[in-house]
Amino acid sequence: MSDWKTFADKIKKLLKSKDLSAAKEELAIGLEKLPNQINLLTIATNIYRASGDREKSLEYSELLITHHPDNWNGYGRAAQELVALKRFEEAQKQIQSGLEKLPNQVNLLTIATDVFRASNDREKSLEYSELLITHHPDNWNGYGRAAQDLVALKRLEEAKIKVQKGFRKKQNQFILLYEDEFLRILAKHVQESTTCIVNCGGALLNLESTFVDTDFENANVFRIIDKEETWSNSIDTDVLKDFFALFGSFSEVVAIGVSSNATSALFLGPLLNAKTIIAFSPQYTVFPDYNPSLFATMRRNKRVAKRINSIKEWKYKSLKNVDKHGSQEFVFSGDTKHDLSQYKSFLENPIKERRCIPIKLTRHCCNSDLERSKILSPLIKLCLGGASESDCIQLLNKGGFEIYNELPEGITASFSEG
Incomplete structure (x- = not known):
């Protein structure tokens, strides 16, 4: 049986050379030999994102959900595609479906904040940022995102507390x-x-x-x-x-x-x-x-x-x-x-x-x-x-350096209001 990595390596080279057409052809061959293989479906979303075809990328994201429902990638990518397509309510439903299946999964919580920010719902984004802090206290993302939401909501003192609490977890980096x-x-x-x-x-x-x-x-x-x-x-x-x-x-x-x-x-x-x-x-x-x-x-x-x-x-x-x-x-x-x-x-x-x-x-x-x-x-x-x-x-x-006392001839100033 063909190894998905063989196709992935070829596609990676084609993407690097910006040959999207050939990358799509190689992807089609790979998925024909390995239908709905999780890594190839994920790569498919990347290819069509790179070509600006968010609708097609969404199709592959939905295939990820259908065939790999216990993997966060499908839900997260589908939500991101829907945001890019400005279908915000669908994106919110998609991310919530993912979190029902995989409660408090770190990537989905992070994407959830992006989804609700995209529709300018900072209060809801803050809820997911708080969940990131609660369930992933050693991950900076929750503190940083909560602070950003609080700044947007003009709650600066609360934002400062969040940032300082997060910094105590992430010293010197x-x-x-x-x-x-x-x-x-x-x-x-x-x-x-x-x-x-x-x-x-x-x-x-x-x-x-x-x-x-x-x-x-x-x-x-x-x-x-x-x-x-x-x-x-x-x-x-x-x-x-x-x-x-x-x-x-x-x-x-x-x-x-x-x-x-x-x-x-x-x-x-x-x-x-x-x-x-x-x-x-x-x-x-x-x-x-x-x-x-x-x-x-x-x-x-x-x-x-x-x-x-x-x-x-x-x-x-x-x-x-x-x-x-x-x-x-x-x-x-x-x-x-x-x-x-x-x-x-x-x-x-x-x-x-x-x-x-x-x-x-x-x-x-x-x-x-x-x-x-x-x-x-x-x-x-x-x-x-x-x-x-x-x-x-x-x-x-x-230190061996000389300084210009007079500039060489022909140098004109970059600034002139005249």
Whole structure:
């Protein structure tokens, strides 16, 4: 008899190469040889979801229920398909049928919260979140989802209690605190620490080595992920502030980021009580109208163009739109034409709290070059101590880095209101 794994492996390769037509053909062969095999039916729902055919995916989900009624997958997937098809009442009935068959099954309870949120019934979603806590107390999902429901219901004090109770179960590890279409918040709670790092993005910084030998070495971490990479233009800052308040109260907060996430650190850090903001190669602006010729060249990069074009509402056309700043802000720019153009905009629009330093012979993500030269951590420590611009330059010089005193000819500022 044929092994379902043989078909699964072939289908996986076809899906990876985005050959959906061939994947469907292979699936049909597999199900002909192994009718209603549970793994193949599950894979079938994935294939038709990937092709956007939710009706067909629903058919396979219902086959899962019919032939494997003791497996949660069919009920859960059917409910998800019905939500995608905006058939909310049917989705609710489906998930309740599953829970009657498999009481308090963790995946079904989790999907139940999604189903009732989709129809904007936060009270009912909260009921299922509470059941997650009751029956699966070591699973963060219940606490996090209950907190999200309570925030939506404007019951912030109750939400804070839920979050803190959940953190006691999940010390020193990242958990998903919040997620919507545009924003994901990951948080790491460290009970013995009173400091917090607001980490915008996160992928380009090793926080443990970056903050070694400082008050932030074992800090709490609040990681902000701008899912659409829109320089924070798509992020709901009220939600952000609410969930930071739930996360805790801290004696000191620092915000840090690289590239567009450095821009986000400068935009969002002050809203979250960050005293110190450290930004590596941020953009002063990416609003195209401020320098059409510069952004014409930027748009040759399809990924950057897609990000800029996806911004429907420009809340932050430039850092000049920001009224609130950290007590001390440090901007370190790399040695690329675009970085220097952005640096020139910082230079031409100074604020007393901000030190701006362009570092010669570094890449766009200049923090990587500093880390490689073992100068990043000492520089961070210096910034946290309230260093002057000359202090930072002196340390960089000791590490073998030179600074631009005058920019090369031909560098135009990215920001111009004229």
